[in-house]
Amino acid sequence: MANPVLVEVTRGNRVESRHRGSVIVVDAEGGTLFEIGDADRPVFPRSCIKAIQALPLVESGAADAFGLGDAELALACASHSGEPAHVAGAADMLARAGLDESALECGTHWPGNQEAMLELARSGGAPSQLHNNCSGKHAGFLCTCNHLGLAHRGYVDYSHRYQAMLRGAMEEVTGAIHDEGNVGVDGCAIPTYAIPLRALALGFARMGSGIGLGVERMKAARRLLSACMAQPFHMSGTGTMDVALMEAGEGRIFAKTGAEAVYVAALPSLGLGVAVKCDDGGTRASETIVAEVLAGLFSGDHALSARLRDLARPAVKNRNGAAVGQVRPTGALAAVAT
Amino acid sequence: MANPVLVEVTRGNRVESRHRGSVIVVDAEGGTLFEIGDADRPVFPRSCIKAIQALPLVESGAADAFGLGDAELALACASHSGEPAHVAGAADMLARAGLDESALECGTHWPGNQEAMLELARSGGAPSQLHNNCSGKHAGFLCTCNHLGLAHRGYVDYSHRYQAMLRGAMEEVTGAIHDEGNVGVDGCAIPTYAIPLRALALGFARMGSGIGLGVERMKAARRLLSACMAQPFHMSGTGTMDVALMEAGEGRIFAKTGAEAVYVAALPSLGLGVAVKCDDGGTRASETIVAEVLAGLFSGDHALSARLRDLARPAVKNRNGAAVGQVRPTGALAAVAT
Numbered sequence A, B: 001m002a003n004p005v006l007v008e009v010t011r012g013n014r015v016e017s018r019h020r021g022s023v024i025v026v027d028a029e030g031g032t033l034f035e036i037g038d039a040d041r042p043v044f045p046r047s048c049i050k051a052i053q054a055l056p057l058v059e060s061g062a063a064d065a066f067g068l069g070d071a072e073l074a075l076a077c078a079s080h081s082g083e084p085a086h087v088a089g090a091a092d093m094l095a096r097a098g099l100d101e102s103a104l105e106c107g108t109h110w111p112g113n114q115e116a117m118l119e120l121a122r123s124g125g126a127p128s129q130l131h132n133n134c135s136g137k138h139a140g141f142l143c144t145c146n147h148l149g150l151a152h153r154g155y156v157d158y159s160h161r162y163q164a165m166l167r168g169a170m171e172e173v174t175g176a177i178h179d180e181g182n183v184g185v186d187g188c189a190i191p192t193y194a195i196p197l198r199a200l201a202l203g204f205a206r207m208g209s210g211i212g213l214g215v216e217r218m219k220a221a222r223r224l225l226s227a228c229m230a231q232p233f234h235m236s237g238t239g240t241m242d243v244a245l246m247e248a249g250e251g252r253i254f255a256k257t258g259a260e261a262v263y264v265a266a267l268p269s270l271g272l273g274v275a276v277k278c279d280d281g282g283t284r285a286s287e288t289i290v291a292e293v294l295a296g297l298f299s300g301d302h303a304l305s306a307r308l309r310d311l312a313r314p315a316v317k318n319r320n321g322a323a324v325g326q327v328r329p330t331g332a333l334a335a336v337a338t
Helices: A046-053 A055-059 A070-076 A084-096 A114-122 A135-148 A161-174 A197-209 A215-230 A241-249 A283-297 A302-311 B046-053 B055-059 B070-076 B084-096 B114-122 B135-148 B161-174 B197-209 B215-230 B241-249 B283-297 B302-311
Strands: A005-011 A014-027 A032-036 A183-185 A191-193 A254-258 A262-267 A272-278 A315-317 A323-329 B005-011 B014-027 B032-036 B183-185 B191-193 B254-258 B262-267 B272-278 B315-317 B323-329
Touching: A005 A283, A005 A315, A014 A197, A014 A283, A046 A055, A046 A135, A046 A161, A046 A197, A046 A215, A046 A254, A046 A262, A055 A070, A055 A135, A055 A161, A055 A215, A070 A084, A070 A135, A070 A215, A084 A135, A114 B114, A135 A161, A161 A191, A161 A197, A161 A215, A183 B323, A197 A215, A197 A254, A197 A262, A197 A272, A215 A241, A215 A254, A241 A254, A241 A283, A241 A302, A254 A283, A262 A283, A272 A283, A283 A302, A283 A323, A323 B183, B005 B283, B005 B315, B014 B197, B014 B283, B046 B055, B046 B135, B046 B161, B046 B197, B046 B215, B046 B254, B046 B262, B055 B070, B055 B135, B055 B161, B055 B215, B070 B084, B070 B135, B070 B215, B084 B135, B135 B161, B161 B191, B161 B197, B161 B215, B197 B215, B197 B254, B197 B262, B197 B272, B215 B241, B215 B254, B241 B254, B241 B283, B241 B302, B254 B283, B262 B283, B272 B283, B283 B302, B283 B323
Parallel strands: none
Antiparallel strands: A005 A014, A005 A323, A014 A032, A014 A272, A183 A191, A254 A262, A262 A272, A315 A323, B005 B014, B005 B323, B014 B032, B014 B272, B183 B191, B254 B262, B262 B272, B315 B323
């Protein structure tokens, strides 16, 4: 059965485009608070899961050994936009482990932030692997490998010891199997594993609450999510939905987008995890869905809820800057509320 | 009822994202050759309809008065990528009418072609309205206004005399009403009118065949479509699907994309028109749909059909350039064939 239409994009007084998807909100015991569409269909979490992938960086002691603070830990969980502070931060993390850009295996692309891309071009520069939106995550991987004495070459490959460590963390936190049966290759060359949306939400309910994790893992999860919420720019970039949600939440919302329109949130104060997948991979839709669901979950805080509802309804503008339409949630999302 | 899934995006051996949509192929009498999904739902044609909007440029005599050749006529039908030849071409068209960039009302944005954007930044430049992907269309509008002695200021507004001329052309060619009841504002500030996908396909069957148009309109349509097929770069840009389809077709395929995943094609040798809308606005899907449908319609030409099927199945690559998935049509499109 088709997932329901969760987001409409209007132009004038008509709907121009429609996005279908699924969303689930669970507590850390797996109890379902809200569910729409097929939450059991496996999805690739892509970059949504970076905070879970950063657990070994903290748990291994590498983060402390290399003196990583909130900004660096946020960068290790980041899909950053390639702004100068991100690039410098990733280079600094590598330098602390005695490495440089040449150790990265994530590939190169121009910064996702347009102004950063233009500035790099104006200065006569070209992108390096440090500009890759995943360079902070990879720098964290490399810090951990070096701290543990693992030869880092090939760290992106399924068969590398470090990827087995990551599978272990992801399996424990989400409760889902990660193996050759559900693996694909992510944009930054590491494996990504298709897991049920329900398991992804459960993973972030656990990450936010610590429930169901061991003491060390609970502490590591709290430290990573707190770092991201304290330094959202380092976990994302200028003008992104991740930053807007985490700034609005003031410590109550951890939110992370992923390619192909996956979105997760952990809400420590509510003990809940949220996972969203827009069927068609349209990021504008996953952004609207997560913001609207969070608005419902925080309906008891009128100011926060109103801010989140605004974020769920961005204007569509023409090239002269005039509002000519809107991205907006459909009534299918209206049922969510605590 | 939901439109069917027409395109899947894979990663590894799984489907990661799915695109629904509708497509219709008609002849110039409105006979339906192939139809899937809801072809009666109104859609905004957006830039798909630029060749119809360029009819007054030719019919008024403005194109001849200003000595416009194939490249300029293609540019008048273009969503160009802001490459230097496009910018120079639009400036030249305006100059022939005694105007310059200040007459444009389309707004400014950086070139859509990344290399053109980077080169502009490297040279210390900034985009002007000439870089707007619609500047050639607007330059054509301004040439026509000046040739006809119409004051051009406000030419983008619904109430301007020139927009009434465009409505007249679009109504006659598509057979659909264009008025306040179905108007929205396009990205370049001019009105766009939601019409049934069926009417859009009929319009391009007529544009390609001339059937159902008066003699002057038939000649103008043929001249414009021939110009686009002869100079596809000027109608689009480096590396685009429009160019790939028209180069493959060698005069048998006119193809034009539009924002929010609308696509049209006119096939003069077959007397057919094609219109596609991907529900969610995802352009990768409308590109795959139109290429696959054209492959079916040209199944009698094995080389052309094979080339079109390749275009319908681009690889998804990671940042290291490795193929990690594919965009591909679903079996729902398999029924199309002559």
